[in-house]
Amino acid sequence: MNKNKKVLALKYRPQTFADLIGQDVVAETISNSIKANKVPNAYLFTGIRGIGKTTTARIVAKSLNCSNGTEELCKDDICENCKAISSSNHIDVLEMDAASKTGVDDVRDLIEFSRYGPTTAKYKIFIIDEVHMLSKQAFNALLKTLEEPPEYLKFIFATTEIKKIPITVVSRCQRFDLSRIKSLELFDFIKKIKDKEKGNASDDALKLIVKISEGSVRDALSLLDRALITLDNGKELDLTSAQRIFGYFDKSQLISLFQLIFEGKEAEVLNTYREIYNQGVEPKIFINDFLELLYYFKNIELLNVEGTNFLLNDEEFNRIKEISEKVSNETLILFWQFTIKVLEELDIVSNQHLSMEMFLIRLIHLKSIKNIPDNNYEETSQTNGNINKESLSQKKEGEDFFGIKDKIETIGQIKNIAQEKDIAFKDNKEIEVEANLINSFEDLLEVCSSKKEIKLKYELEKNINLVSFENQRIEISFNEDLDKDFIKDLSLKLYEWTNSRWIITLSKNKGQPSKKEIEVNLKNELIESIKNSLTYKNILEKFPDAELIDVRVNKERDKND
Structure with a gap:
């Protein structure tokens, strides 16, 4: 091997336009x-x-x-x-x-x-x-x-x-x-440099260098320089040695890990990950490779081996293609989103290794939510025994699957799935409020008061305009101050109090004034009537700068009168 002390990135720096690649x-x-x-x-x-x-x-x-x-x-x-x-x-x-x-x-x-x-x-x-x-x-x-x-x-x-x-x-x-250097062009370039330096490295090892460098010529030459230093004993730098030097691992292990996750084999998944971890692979590198492989599982039908930038060989490409046929796109997209979230976790946990193991376990349970071989996913409601399945599987006349009203003036519907949650009552007597006791908006306010749901009552009185209230259906409009969790909270409480599912519809109709608006209007009318009274005019004659800002009714005097 050439013992020139100058690093390859400087030694082979282009000197003319003809020397530039890419x-x-x-x-x-x-x-x-x-x-x-x-x-x-x-x-x-x-x-x-x-x-x-x-x-x-x-x-x-x-x-x-x-x-x-x-x-x-x-x-x-x-x-x-x-x-x-x-x-x-x-x-x-x-x-x-x-x-x-x-x-x-x-x-x-x-x-x-x-x-x-x-x-x-x-x-x-x-x-x-x-x-x-x-x-x-x-x-x-x-x-x-x-x-x-x-x-x-x-x-x-x-x-x-x-x-x-x-x-x-x-x-x-x-x-x-200036664009990134294409993988094939960069591979040919560092292969020529390797030959000039009389290095002994396999094509697979050079392809790994190309992948890690991400289109950067300087990075590729620096990695090649680092790899060739290990060749003093005359051994060839193969893919396994290169993976060990650069902290990368065999992608066939990761493909096997995917297959075990899809099969739900928790013990084998953990053992496979521990083998990868023991090779010196950092959790963040593992996660990035995991995301990369997820991409290929999702888009393998649209790619060829040459289009994978040397990440996959023929055998790995065919394995992914075979496994991907049994996995739904919805599951792969769900895995992608979940994996992205785990990257954030790695910055706040002290033991990233344990976090990665829990990540893989969660993926197995996440996968169990859906039926992987078929695109028809199973509901997990089997574990919830008493959930009202009929409300989710049948639709009523004039409603869609989720019971949303088919009305032109309706601009949206928020129905919380939490309504379907099985609330375990010790005894039917513990249902303190029956459905027939909430027959009007006023009844709903009274129940909120009796249940000490002050926040819910506040939203109902101040930020809600009632359009209609009938047959466990509430149609409302609202102002911009409404709490974002109001619909969810109200839906859950109605189901808890009445043991029935309520339909809450959002309408573009203005509806009735809110309770707060009514109170403000009444107060303003009362102030205006007082301002027109003789008493107020007499006060202004003695105190010209006086201003009436509030009126309070003497309830005791009203009773005596």
């Missing part, structure tokens, strides 16, 4: 503009880490300042300008890290330096990496120079956070979005 359109566009002498005032390169933003910036700088010209850019016999730019010590090409020089003073120094023309090259070029780190004041100080720089001055910006750059700056630049 950015053909960008390279061709920039190269043509330079050849046509239509060079913009500023370039802006954006994209994820490790795809060639700073490298492309240096290549542009060399293309503009190469002693041999753009047409014959240095490849083998490198000129002094290209050599200095590659090593970041050219006097006319200034590279600045905006992460460490973020202030307006740094930009002012830059602008001051730009007043002087280039010393040895054709252009003076400022390469600013991670430009989004500049402060707002620094960007503002840069605007005028950026829009109308001297003929000899060019700016090249690179960033991973394009949204953090002010639009006024972006509009003054020629923007290029």
